[in-house]
């Protein structure tokens with residue numbers, strides 16, 4: 202360094218603060234490259250077109266003064282290196298000159314940095330010794346938002362009280378503003394309450410495709426492309442993800458007439474609009490706010506494994522809180538209610554999707570995941586003294602539900618056999634009358650069409666349930 206420094210002194214006299222490029226070569230280019238693309242083939246992060254250099258200069262000044270350490274994302278690549286602090290070596294005017302040069306070179310287009318500005322920032326961080334982490338400094342100075350696909354964005358604000366999106370063609374805007382960054386924002390709204398805004402722009406579609414739009418708003422909003430409403434949110438309500446609407450529209454590559462209508466009805470305000478191409482993962486936001494995404498709940502199928510039934514004890518939609526679900530091999534399913542002491546639902550196909558329950562630990566029920574759901578029973582018909590005594594599994598895993606009524610023990614066994622559910626009922630102790638509901642979707646062999654039958658000790662009854 203020293204010899205190069207001397208060389209500069211000899212060749213050009215003492216370096217002046219305004220020699221931003223030479224100072225850059227001397228103090229930064231070894232790591233960031235003379236072309237700003239990152240030295241040694243991109244081992245170091247680029248300064249060319251880096252959003253770290255754009256917008257307010259606070260971020261860059263602080264990095265130069267104190268250095269940067271740990272993982273940092275620059276233009277889609279993560280670096281995890283260390284930039285040594287330069288604050289002790291470089292006076293305010295030289296830092297200002299370097300950053301002015303860097304912020305206006307290689308495609309960067311940000312304003313000049315003054316020595317006074319660097320002086321103020323230096324004073325504000327004088328207590329600090331450690332280099333910044335990316336997270337820390339971006340919290341203080343977030344990266345500027347990238348430009349969107351909207352060009353000629355114009356916001357027109359209307360003052361007034363409406364109950365739904367008004368017919369704007371009959372209204373006169375109170376305020377019109379050009380938004381050069383193509384970012385839709387309520388920050389510059391001239392009104393606090395009782396207003397509506399229409400943003401118009403050219404949507405520069407990057408490809409021929411079906412575009413998906415996601416809208417959330419507090420309160421009402423509508424997205425209109427080429428005169429066609431793509432999606433819309435009506436009425437008043439919060440912007441918390443619960444009112445998110447999506448819509449799709451086919452667009453050819455090129456410019457399309459874009460319009461977003463917004464109405465503030467009461468209380469808070471917010472607007473979030475994103476778009477994406479089929480297969481894109483993240484939304485491209487056209488607004489400075491992002492919509493909260495409703496949680497995607499991965500299905501967790503619960504199914505019989507091999508030849509053994511699977512038991513699921515949890516809230517099942519359509520029966521009582523204490524239900525025991527049994528998924529038999531072959532896609533026959535049963536929900537037995539330990540409250541009503543009876544089988545309550547039968548269905549075919551998939552058993553239960555455990556996702557909603559297991560992921561959220563909420564109170565929501567799991568609906569039967571399959572088809573042909575039949576309600577067998579909806580209330581308790583056994584005497585009030587009847588108690589659920591649990592269930593036993595036979596060696597094949599088939600359940601027997603056990604109920605005690607005074608001296609009587611009722612056993613209610615279920616198994617799947619050649620496309621039907623086979624139920625065996627038996628009792629010990631005095632005889633007992635039990636109800637056998639006959640839903641129209643099923644044939645029940647063994648009940649002789651009767652809706653109740655008498656169970657006698659030592660005389661088990663077999664019923665076969667089959668879908669018609």
Ligand code: HEC
Pocket residue numbers: 225228229230231232233245246247248251252253254261264265269270271272273275280281282283284285287299300303
């Ligand atoms: C010794 C090598 C080195 C020198 C000299 C150096 N930097 Fe850095 N710079 C780095 C590294 C490494 C990072 C990334 C640090 C990390 O991974 O946390 C970085 C990050 C940055 C960043 C933020 C990320 C980006 O790419 O936009 C800016 C801005 C920056 N440096 C500017 C400068 C300027 C201006 C100078 C000269 C005054 C300079 N650096 C000198 C190594 C250096």
